[in-house]
Amino acid sequence: MKTSGQPFRWRRVLRPAVRWLVLVAAVALAWPLRQESFTSVLLPAVSPFVAVASAISVRAVGVLALLAVPVVVLVLVFHRWFCRYGCPVGLLQELVARLRPNAGKPWRKWPSLGHWLLLLTLGGALLGYPLFLWLDPLALFNGFLNAWRRPLALVTLLTGLGLPALLLLELAVPRLWCRRVCPLGAAQDLLAGPRRWWWAKSRAKVTEPAPGAKAKPGRRRVLAALAGAAGALTIKSARGATPPPLRPPGSLDEPRFTGVCVRCGNCAQVCPSKIIQPDLGASGAAGLLTPQLRFGDDYCREDCHRCNEVCPSGAIARLALPDKRRHVIGLAMVDLDRCLLVQGRECTACIQKCPYQAIAMRSTDGGFSNEPCVVPDRCNGCGACEAACPTRPVRAMRVRPQAASRVVQNA
Ligand code: SF4
Ligand code: SF4
Known part of the structure; x- marks a missing residue:
């Protein structure tokens, strides 16, 4: 099929159509109209970055982690396909980047911070504290939509500032986040690395490798992971000395909770008593914007375990109602x-x-x-x-x- 003598490229139509569909679906999933709906857990759960780092930290593979398996399989075959088709944050960033069509790309010569964030996070996860898990773009997307929960308050709106911050960064330096900072993008590079290396070798011709495709010296990777583990150890010991706030039922022990929680806001969104509030520093900087319980006029109801069903990272365990009633807050x-x-x-x-x-x-x-x-x-x-x-x-x-x-x- 041809138009004006040019071959018709299906991908030019298909890709934007899929991306817009994904964005609409992501908003519908993350911002359910009914409070009883638990679909908001799905989007952050498909992130391989969240699934792998939280499974290592919690030492268990939850049923939600299975949602990331199809993404991992596709990334192994089609490098960065999730960035191209599946990431709603990527589409929003592309839209913002169009506001500055002639902006340069100074980051081309910059190293990939995302790869170091990923390695530091995985190293920290080995000791139960994934340092930068909260930087997952899908969790930031959920956090933004969940911040608009009722009753609307400045303090809850603060929990949604991550996504606007990314978009402002995009306006300042277009494509910087996706190409050099995003740890989910770096996770895709890492997963696709062996196949891309084999492909390049078999063709015996590599022009300019994409970011992350260059084989990083293994020693530097190990050092980054060790630095992550050391950071995790330091934060965990400091957290052990800080008096913890009250956490939702089924939460991990305090030294791990603030690392594994991705600040997606799902638990606060579904709580019918509205007793889950953002921590504004009561438990130190590491606990900023994590959920804590505040009993004002309501309490954790005996017939409710909603927050146990919506946590994508395992910071709050999936508990059946009888188990939740026995669980100590x-x-x-x-x-x-x-x-x-x-x-x-x-x-x-x-x-x-x-x-x-x-x-x-x-x-x-x-x-x-x-x-x-x-x-x-x-x-x-x-x-x-x-x-x-x-x-x-x-x-x-x-x-x-x-x-x-x-x-x-x-x-
Ligand atoms: S169990 Fe229900 S009432 Fe209790 S903190 Fe969780 S969502 Fe709120
Ligand atoms: S504890 Fe709440 S805010 Fe943190 S990851 Fe789980 S659902 Fe999201």
């Missing part, structure tokens, strides 16, 4: 100096509200007074008592973080 503690019951006032709000019957009434003063006391074997730290406690500005009943190794008996 923290431990409620009562400040008797603030408790209204101890002051002789009529209040049993915490005892009545606890869904696990984990707060008992204890007689004191030879039976003349009462005070609430928490039964640690039953309390999983759901926060119902804290949300119900009427004392202000500080609640008498508060949940404190605790190691998840404690076992509770709730059915």
Whole structure:
């Protein structure tokens, strides 16, 4: 088929059509109209960067990691096909780059930062802390859309700044992110490396290799991975000394959580109680924008395990509802100096509200007074008592973080 004497190139039509379709599908998946929809987990889960680095960190291959397998297989055969057809961030960047059609490409002579980010992340993952997993472009895309959740607040909008930052970088230096910085692009280079090397060798002619195609000295790769492992060790030991905030049920232990969480915002988006909020530095710089629990007027409901179903990186484990009910978030503690019951006032709000019957009434003063006391074997730290406690500005009943190794008996 010919038009104006030129051969018709299907790829010129097919590629933009596929890319626009992918962008529309990605927005629909990541920004579901119904809160009960769990499709937002799908997009970051197809990233081989997230799947491999989180599997190494968590030491387990979750069922979601299987979503990345078709991408890996296709990348092994068609190098960077995901960049060309499947990445919604890549299309957005191309659109932004058109605003500066005559901009130069100073990055052509720059080294590929993405390859080092990838190696540092994989090295860190070996010690359970994938340093730059949060730079995954699909997670940044999800984070942007999830930031527009209700109730709209400045603090939640902050969690979506990653994607606008990438687009601003694109405006400043077109194609820099995709060609030199993106760790997902670098992961594709790494996966396709052996096949491209074999192809080039069999043809015995290589003109100018694409970024990442050059065989990097193995020693430098090992050194980068070792540097990643050392960085992971340093951050993990520093995190061990910082008091952790409350995390959603099923979260990894604190030293690993902030590394494995990709800040996609899925857990906060689906929480019906709106108690999952971004951490704005309470747990240090490494925990910035990770999800933490804040019990205001609501608590972690006993009939809910939504956040356990939408985490693409395994930072929050997939737990069935009975397991989630037994999982320890923290431990409620009562400040008797603030408790209204101890002051002789009529209040049993915490005892009545606890869904696990984990707060008992204890007689004191030879039976003349009462005070609430928490039964640690039953309390999983759901926060119902804290949300119900009427004392202000500080609640008498508060949940404190605790190691998840404690076992509770709730059915
Ligand atoms: S399990 Fe708790 S924290 Fe998680 S989504 Fe449900 S109510 Fe929110
Ligand atoms: S913990 Fe929440 S924000 Fe972090 S990766 Fe999992 S779903 Fe996304």
